[in-house]
């Protein structure tokens with residue numbers, strides 16, 4: 508009996524529960540769906556997934572299997588492929604936050620779609636005795652996760668090929684090219700894609716940089732100080748469980764510095780835990796009172812922010828890095844997000860939306876939870892009155908201005924990369940924003956907050 512394994516942001520052969528389940532039943536057709544709607548909405552993330560596909564195709568071919576790529580929506584592609592191949596079941600990964608699977612099974616009857624765990628840390632969590640519901644505060648969540656026995660990752664299954672292979676579309680997502688005016692060729696240059704690369708990247712990190720992780724992870728100019736695994740995690744080239752187990756092993760073998768790295772990984776799991784119980788995290792404030800906060804809607808200041816033209820050097824450097832590479836350092840993400848939501852008093856959802864379009868490591872849960880954390884409206888969030896001063900932050904974490912100069916100094920490589928990536932319309936006309944007034948912005952934000960706290 509033929510099964511389809513729908514590789515849905517789990518672009519790997521190892522530790523892939525849906526693939527293992529499909530392989531147990533007989534021949535498997537590995538399928539990736541390139542959805543034009545997804546590519547148009549999140550072009551950088553689509554480009555990152557597309558970069559991974561040739562690697563997945565090669566890894567499957569080495570197992571005597573084949574990758575079948577189809578363009579369209581899942582609701583259209585899946586029934587069509589079932590008809591073409593006579594497959595009787597589909598196996599896929601469940602629990603991608605915000606993606607609704609409602610209705611898919613009704614369209615596929617009498618075949619069925621079986622959803623499997625993503626091999627994630629939340630599913631490994633030792634729950635509170637007697638229930639107690641989902642965790643809403645990070646520290647108890649972290650302690651429970653740290654005390655949980657995270658199980659051994661699954662081996663890659665032996666794959667049996669069907670007698671006839673269905674046709675495959677090429678690896679191309681024209682919608683991502685169109686939506687991403689900066690061009691996906693530019694981003695592609697920065698990607699280290701594929702399951703093997705992800706494991707190499709983890710090994711390199713554990714062999715060297717992890718020892719200085721706690722000390723150096725906040726400095727955006729320091730290359731290789733963090734694992735740079737978020738893109739691989741976002742497209743599922745490696746599982747959080749594989750990283751966790753491998754890092755613990757390294758720690759038992761005497762590698763130092765692993766604990767703060769695991770803690771950071773736990774933030775990703777915590778974001779998933781929160782979104783499982785509050786799936787509107789990307790559109791609604793977790794604290795309901797914040798829905799009444801007088802956020803400014805999208806505006807000219809926010810446009811200057813997107814373009815890296817606020818005049819605030821560290822903010823502009825970060826926004827340019829994001830546009831030119833699809834990446835941004837965590838500390839700089841916090842600073843740029845704080846600047847948008849506080850100094851510019853702009854709705855955090857404007858930021859969620861821009862990061863969703865431009866981040867190669869876009870992850871719906873981590874993105875939404877972190878934005879709400881910075882804005883102050885999320886669970887266990889940073890208080891709103893804690894407003895990052897971008898200049899103080901720059902002095903602390905980029906004291907010699909290396910990161911700033913790389914992205915802003917006209918003759919530097921980074922500035923040139925940004926110039927060649929930026930759309931023509933940006934180059935022709937600046938957003939025209941005035942020099943920011945940090946004190947004024949801060950006072951306005953605190954006044955809005957005080958008014959919300961004392962309604963009427």
Ligand code: FAD
Pocket residue numbers: 724733734735736737738740741768771772773774775776778835836837838840841844862866868869870871873874875877878881
């Ligand atoms: P490392 O420091 O090596 O950390 C290891 C892993 O832990 C990361 O790969 C990541 O999976 C996880 N992690 C680290 N910090 C966080 C965090 N604060 N929250 C959740 N998980 C974390 N991360 C994404 O993967 N996708 C997003 O869309 C995303 N959006 C963000 C938006 C904002 C406003 C902020 C402040 C942070 C966001 N992050 C997001 C979290 C974080 O910035 C990135 O995970 C991190 O920069 C990735 O670099 P790294 O892999 O070298 O991380």
